[in-house]
Amino acid sequence: xxxxRQKGSPAYLFGIVxxxxxxxxxxxxxxxVISGAERGLQAFFEGASDFTxxxxxxxxxxxxxxxxxxxxxxxxxxxxxKFGRKKSLFIAGILFLLSALGSYYPEFLFFxxxxxxxxxxxxxxxxxxLGGIGVGIASALCPMYIAEVAPANxxxxxxxxxQFAIIFGQLVVxxxxxxxxxxxxxxxxxxxxxxxxxxxxxxxxxSVPAGLFALLILLVPxxxxxxxxxxxxxxxxxxxxxxxxxxxxxxxxAEIKATAVEKTEKLFAYGFLVVFxxxxxxxxxxxIGINAxxxxxxxxxxxxGVSNNMLFTVIMGVINITFTLVAVFTVEKLxxxxxxxxxxxxxxxxxxxxxxxxxxxxxxxxxxLSIMIYSASFMFSWGPICWVYxxxxxxxxxxxxxxxxxVAFQWIFNFVVSSTFVPMYTWSPFFAYALYGAICxxxxxxxxxxxxxxxxxxxxxxxxxxxxxxx
Numbered sequence: 113x114x115x116x117r118q119k120g121s122p123a124y125l126f127g128i129v130x131x132x133x134x135x136x137x138x139x140x141x142x143x144x145v146i147s148g149a150e151r152g153l154q155a156f157f158e159g160a161s162d163f164t165x166x167x168x169x170x171x172x173x174x175x176x177x178x179x180x181x182x183x184x185x186x187x188x189x190x191x192x193x194k195f196g197r198k199k200s201l202f203i204a205g206i207l208f209l210l211s212a213l214g215s216y217y218p219e220f221l222f223f224x225x226x227x228x229x230x231x232x233x234x235x236x237x238x239x240x241x242l243g244g245i246g247v248g249i250a251s252a253l254c255p256m257y258i259a260e261v262a263p264a265n266x267x268x269x270x271x272x273x274x275q276f277a278i279i280f281g282q283l284v285v286x287x288x289x290x291x292x293x294x295x296x297x298x299x300x301x302x303x304x305x306x307x308x309x310x311x312x313x314x315x316x317x318x319s320v321p322a323g324l325f326a327l328l329i330l331l332v333p334x335x336x337x338x339x340x341x342x343x344x345x346x347x348x349x350x351x352x353x354x355x356x357x358x359x360x361x362x363x364x365x366a367e368i369k370a371t372a373v374e375k376t377e378k379l380f381a382y383g384f385l386v387v388f389x390x391x392x393x394x395x396x397x398x399x400i401g402i403n404a405x406x407x408x409x410x411x412x413x414x415x416x417g418v419s420n421n422m423l424f425t426v427i428m429g430v431i432n433i434t435f436t437l438v439a440v441f442t443v444e445k446l447x448x449x450x451x452x453x454x455x456x457x458x459x460x461x462x463x464x465x466x467x468x469x470x471x472x473x474x475x476x477x478x479x480x481l482s483i484m485i486y487s488a489s490f491m492f493s494w495g496p497i498c499w500v501y502x503x504x505x506x507x508x509x510x511x512x513x514x515x516x517x518x519v520a521f522q523w524i525f526n527f528v529v530s531s532t533f534v535p536m537y538t539w540s541p542f543f544a545y546a547l548y549g550a551i552c553x554x555x556x557x558x559x560x561x562x563x564x565x566x567x568x569x570x571x572x573x574x575x576x577x578x579x580x581x582x583x
Contacts (some may be wrong), residue, residue: 121482124354128261128332129270134275134325135201138208140281141318142177143403144244148289150174152311155303156581160228169233175530176237177244181523184248189516191249196342197257198334204249205326209319211243214314226308243318252502252519256511259503260335263356264570268443268500274373275496281321283429288317314534327411337508337571362469365570379514382507383576387514387562390505394522397498397556401548403526404489404533433483435491447567448497449559455493456556462486464550468542494555504566507575 146153153173157165184204191200218236219225255271262270292313296302336355339348345365352361380387439451465482468474506514536544566574 121354125261125263125266125270129258131272131325131328131332132201132254132257133274134321134328135204135209136274136277137249137281137284138205138251138318138321138325139247139254140278140283141285141321141390142208142211142247142281143181143286145289145314145318147309148286148293150312152306152314155307156311157228157233159307159507163230163233165228165233167507171534173233173237173240175527176533177240177247178523178527178530181239181248182244182245182520182527183241184245184250185252185520185523186248186516188249188252188519189243189513192256192338193251193512196334196338197253197260198329198332200249201257202326202329202422204246204253205322205329207242207246207249208322209326211239212248212316212318212322214239214242216319235581248295248519248523251523252515254498255503257335259571260337261333261351261355261480262497264568264573265444267504268448268567269440271500271503272436272440272443272496275491275499276433276440278489279432279436279495280428283316283433283546285317285427289314292317336365337368340365340509345369346373364570369572370572377473379510379517381510382575383582384580385562385581386506387510387517389503390518391521392451392558393498393501393505393563394518395525396551396558397494398522398525398529399548400456400490400494400552400555401463401529401533401545402459402487402494402538404529404544404548428484428487431488432495434498435488438492442492442513443497443500444567447540448500449563449565451493452497452559452563453493453556455489455497456552456559458489458493459486460549460552460556462489463545463552467542467545467549470545501566502564504569504571505564506576507578508571509575511571 114317126279150170150173154165157169157173179543184207188200191203195203214220215236217225218232218239219227223229223232223235255274258271258274259267292310293302293306296305296310333351334344334347336348336351339345339351349358349361349365352364355361356364405502443451462482462485465485466479469479469482502515502518533544564577569577
């Protein structure tokens with residue numbers, strides 16, 4: 113018996129979690145790549161001769177990946193139950209790769225390159241939806257995978273790294289987009305180059321991390337909880353021993369097997385409340401409005417009078433990463449609820465600052481700082497902590513399907529917020545941000561009153577908690 117089987121290996125745990133969080137990086141990369149590409153994309157399709165590329169078409173095109181995200185989230189429960197967490201994440205990796213290549217060259221086989229048309233637009237959106245399905249699967253299963261391999265005392269911290277990877281992926285793509293444009297800054301035809309080729313290069317850049325993820329996910333083990341639920345106790349014990357040491361592994365396996373006898377339980381087997389809380393955590397994570405800021409950051413900064421809006425978007429990405437690290441290093445000390453509540457209140461302050469700046473004459477730095485406070489508050493609270501709750505709130509026997517439903521609601525409301533923000537902001541910036549601020553206050557009250565603290569509890573203890581709630 114090797115020493116790491118006796119004591120457990122932190123390096124082994126780190127290695128498999130590192131691979132899993134690349135899925136989070138792809139999640140962030142895929143959802144944010146549109147922020148730099150959308151203007152070139154718009155100009156390209158406005159040149160179509162067989163139809164008029166309206167603002168409505170552009171709104172759909174910039175958010176079409178979210179349709180795939182909803183589909184992928186719903187599929188994640190079925191895929192993870194039937195094929196396991198590992199194989200499902202491999203499928204997500206392949207979808208990311210196909211989407212990146214297809215978005216770069218949507219003309220493949222059927223269309224003339226460089227000739228914008230309605231058919232080509234449909235093909236492009238098809239590839240973006242394909243990538244969205246990958247995002248939906250990864251968004252549900254990466255936190256689940258990490259939670260099912262992590263020890264209870266490290267689970268919140270390790271799952272929070274997934275959110276760090278999401279934000280890091282967004283920052284990377286902001287920076288990549290910035291460098292792609294800057295690489296042709298001296299070209300007098302830079303606008304024409306961006307409209308014809310630049311947006312393609314932005315999309316295909318995702319193929320590098322996508323291919324890497326698809327290869328590396330083949331090297332990690334299946335989660336011990338899925339193995340145990342599938343009757344592969346010996347394999348489950350091996351993985352648990354490599355992580356926790358054999359003595360502790362046997363105890364954990366016994367706890368898992370105590371709940372595995374009810375593998376086929378229905379979604380509401382533990383009552384309505386646990387599913388409702390999971391869904392509402394997902395809904396609040398979106399309707400507090402953060403993705404409206406992330407997706408349209410360059411245009412928002414431009415409307416505030418900021419000249420180099422892409423640079424400020426990168427700066428905001430750095431701030432977002434910094435405050436995500438606050439959650440990573442405090443979630444096991446402070447707990448989940450305090451971070452969610454304080455983050456909600458911080459977002460409310462930032463949203464009110466932006467709202468007031470739209471009706472009172474203030475220096476441009478005030479709304480810019482308010483946007484950054486709003487975003488930073490999200491990054492140490494709702495960003496990572498919602499995913500922590502998605503991974504540890506639900507009992508073992510309903511986790512796949514409950515997570516799939518909750519994450520699907522998250523993407524549905526992501527689409528709602530993303531598609532309504534621009535018209536609402538155009539009509540009244542004050543109303544848009546005042547509304548988000550009010551929702552942040554409601555979210556804080558919801559967490560305070562209804563959401564249980566999960567810090568330090570094993571996944572099996574959460575099963576017992578919800579069983580007791582039914583009595």
